[in-house]
Amino acid sequence: MKQNSLFSLVLVCVMCFSSHAQTDYRNEQQVTAALKSMASQHSQAQLTSLVKTAGGKDIWMLTLSDGAPDSHPGIAVMGGVQGDHLLGTELALNMANNILTNHREVLKKTTFYIFPNLSPDATAQYFAATKFARHGNATQTDDDRDGQVNEDPFEDLDGNGIITMMRVENPTGIYKMLEEDPRIMVMSDPNQGERGNYDLLTEGRDNDKDGDFNEDGLGGVAFNKNFTFNFPYFTKGSGEHPVSELEHRAVIDFLYTQWNLYAILTFSEENNLSKPLKYNKGGASKRVITSILEDDELINEMLSETYNKLIPPTNAPNGSAQGGSAFEWAYFHFGRLAMSTPGWWPQKFEGDSINAAPENEKANFLAYAEQQGINAFTPWKEIRHPDFPDHKVEVGGMHPFVMKNPPYALVDSIAGKHTDFILEVAAMQPELQLVNLKQEKVGNNLTRITVDLHNNGLLPTHTQMGDKSRWLRKINVYLKTNKNQQLISGKPRHVIEKIDGDDSITLSWLIQGSGNVTLEATVPQAGTATKTINL
Template structure:
């Protein structure tokens, strides 16, 4: 009896020891992320605070985690945003894990930098990863009439093969425009008649045409995508974009918060856009129009510099093409908010290089399947299986395709190493942030109670005090230089208050005044996103 009790207790202890490990073999759901955020704040109360900006229509909190030493607005700030796209679970994990690393490994950075971290800006959508029915959802819980037929959410997905995944259906049809890929017949691609190719199938998302309009699953659960609802290049009248720009609770709450934080100088977004692996290119035609749609010339140079830092630290290569669909957060960060904007998916599957026996496929999906097979990653593809379909009673219909989420989110075992690299990157950005200093002070006694003062206002940082776009759009505050005069002092030459624009990286502007009087005088230079510096002079 005692021996049996001993074995039971031992087994119980083993389960306790291994349960955290087992619990983190997959991405954390909304509840787990919320718990991790609260624990983080409880363990670092003097440097971290957590606030709910709003609740989504699905009843989920949109959090902002603030990391700072002292008042957050007292230091220049960096934003980290995850979950801008509802199918990108990795960005959520990275946002939380980077916060953990900042607080445990890099806490001293908070002496000069504040971090505003938004772990998940699409909590309604990301919840679908953990739902009973898994499909890649990017929209929130608003009920919408996406097909504009007067009915709401009437044509959603159906799990036709009962595997709890939504993939594709392919219908054998000589009038179809899809055909199996030669490199991997599991993948269906559009036939190219100009190359003598003929389609053999029609492709639809897995489901039934409930409203009998000839389109499948075009009006299901979930309405507006966070990453389509911002103001830059807003996709009017497009499915998932909303009734108008910033129509959604989460988008409005985020922008209200950001527009009140003048100390923000940089924003890092985890999402489908990527200007870190491959920097943006300046286009003079698009940059000189009334509505600017190209990165500006000076910012192109800055983007290239930051890209080099990113690639050196993360050692990434072969990045997929950047995805920009209109109404996105990254684009808004630069074009409308004027900040130094950075975006990356943070991970993509490496190219399968092939060998003497197996050639590397050119098709991206086929390449993914070969790479996953090489890595021993299972359950990546639902094999095509025949079913009976009510909309195609006399045709061969099969269900299959790549498993949802798996191409854009790495195996969870890789997340920690990705977080370490991106933490190193964002700390490097904090190290080189704009930083105003007053140096090379010189005072000359000219007699007759007169003193000439010269000083250099130096940007010590390796980022300019303003992006070119920020200066142009006026959404970055200018540098204010002011003299705080003592009793009986008078400015005879120069201005008591100066307003300055951009000071480039590692550059300075010389300032000079002629002052009448004696005693103490203070010079102060400040702008919220580049710091504050003051010096006191005895005349």
């Protein structure tokens, strides 16, 4: 009887736990609770709010380190870079938890700076009564530059709580139904003998009666458009000038003081891990460089090979940067090893009726979504629209978020693979070592010391871009003598630009005298190596 009671109690506990298991992406309060829980349970985790956004939401940073954070080479992980990419936040959180729970040994050599959600104002829209893909923060912006703010927002005309699209029958329209799937609207091509018979608009009304629909709603400044490299001036969501927002200034101000950072992983639609960037001589030769540099291309290829073994690149999007992005800034202006990936993308439908033309991307996704049981589409429904009293108007279309964020049940598996990847990057990190030390007595109380300064990591101490920018700190090698010794040849301080992965530089000194001398080689992003020598 007692055993049955105990079993019943355990079963009830398991059921209670299961009923509270996470089934959807975490909102702001849940993200904050998860971060505070990690910080309270693990001495290697420190939680800091860098700043509050215009919407009053915290920009959290979770620092993972065994010892002083800046005493180890560092990797930054950025989630929530785009407001409709909730997966990035989950990956950053899960990776932090995986490291703290299962891989704490890595923290003895590597520091992680985790920014789980850099767009909290925007991601809140996923949890709002009316869902739509939002990128901007809570800064008030006049997106149509008419002197008014938020005067023409979306409206949920069919009352389903999701902003989709409107198709309006119009013989002069430029859109038509896709032949393979008439739910999908595509632009017609007159050169191919195609005729359009629809206008396609976002769901809502023309509130300011200017002929445009929903052009000035909850705009704001997008985190991934407000950085300094290739800033997209006069573009919706980019801001009045680079780094105009509180969150951007707080993040950049912090990162620019972290000399130990050697790599930044960004979860966003830019993707140089599935498909590495290609060196372009013309772009690399410009005064304002627009191409990855030649040496860095090789490093990108190596990291891409590592990533693709864990996350196969089949159907991976190209994900080229559009200007003002965190990823571009991290490489071109910050000079660090920059990595970016969306983390997940839909697989191609393995059916027999949909070809692979670019305009069929949504049709392929819908077929895949139906195969996977994903609710991704609102069927077209006719409505009465005050702006089109004499036209047939239908509301429907693809749901926001679904093409960028997988079903939540897949998140743990995706996060596990990305944790494995970042641990492999940490295993490659630059590491200074003093090896092959030789002492040679040459008479007259003289000793020649020769040593190889070796980078034991597979990654270079500096990217080629970082070396070119002259922003990253150089390698310093010090020979520290005592008052009874005299340096005859060699320098008491050598400054070395960079050392490639698994490469070495040989240094030599001639010293007169006896006693101990100390060699120290140091650079924040590759650590410190010391040797004490008794002459």
